[in-house]
Every structure is written in structure tokens, then in C-alpha cells.
Amino acid sequence: MNRRLFLHASAAALLGAGSVPRLAQAGMLPADPVFGRRFDDLQGQSQALSAYVGRPLVLNFWASWCAPCVREMPLLEDLHHRHPEVTILGLAIDTRVNVQRFLQKIHVSYPLLLAGPQGITLMRELGNTGGGLPFTVMYNRQGRASSTVIGELKPDVLQARLQQIL
Secondary structure, three states: OOHHHHHHHHHHHOOOOOHHHHHHHOOOOOOHHHHEEEEEOOOOOOOEHHHOOOEEEEEEEOOOOOOHHHHHHHHHHHHHHHHOOOOEEEEOOOHHHHHHHHOOOOOOOOEEEEOHHHHHHHHHHHHOOOOOOOEEEEEEEOEEEEEEEOOOHHHHHHHHHHHHOO
16 A cells, blocks of 8 residues: 555544544545544534635634633634634633633634633644643644644744744
């Protein structure tokens, strides 16, 4: 079996055979296994993270009760408007009710999904062993992690890391 077929078969085993065609294009390694996950949106509809492969992605774990998370949201909102070629995705370690209540006070136009408590496990799998918030992972177009930031994002750090995925 050649290397490409082996990698595709390995990805199929990890992510489920239906995800591989979407995630692995000819000549590239499969996307990070995180893209095999699904989370509900605020309307209760399950959304596949695989839909975000193909564009740079800034995946931000946050909660409505986390002060540093709330402080960095305007920075992410600004990034969302200044760089439409990059997807900003908020993954809430929170409940639907809390997030909806939060959005009545704070405007967020980038997509938000609900991870609930399982998001803490996912953060640990992605390298945030302490499970602290906020936590941001940046992925390139191929769905490969480029960098992580534990704690509140700073504009200069965000800009430098963004250049790595563009």
C-alpha cells in the first residue's frame, strides 16, 4: 500500500470513513482528528468541525463566566471583520442558556458552538493539560494545528500567529 493510501486508511479508522473524502485531499496529510468532532450550535443543530477544513481556523475555547475570555472577544470580533479569509470559531465550555444570555449583552458575529464539559477534555487533548480558559488553537488550510495560546490573546501575539496560518 502506498503512503497516501495508508494515511487515508489511517484517517478513516480514526475519524470514520465518511469524513475522509472531505478532510483529506490528494497529496496532503489528513486533517487533525479534532475535525472529526461535532458540536451543537445555539439552535441545537449538530455541526461538524470538518466543515472548517480548507480555510485557516482560529478555534477559541471560552465561557461566559471567564473574564479573560470576555476581554479577548472584541479582539476576535475585530479579526473576524478584518480577515474574512480566516474562520473564527468560538467553542463554549458553557450551556446554551448561559451563552444566549451572554449574547444579549455582548455582540459576537463569528460562529459559536457549544462544547459543554466535553470541551475541557478536548482542550486537554489539544495540549492544554491544565484545562485553563481561554484557550486558542490555530489551524492552517489543511486542518493542521499551527500554534496554541493558553490564556488571554494579546494583539501582537495574535497577529504573529495569524501570519503562520495565512
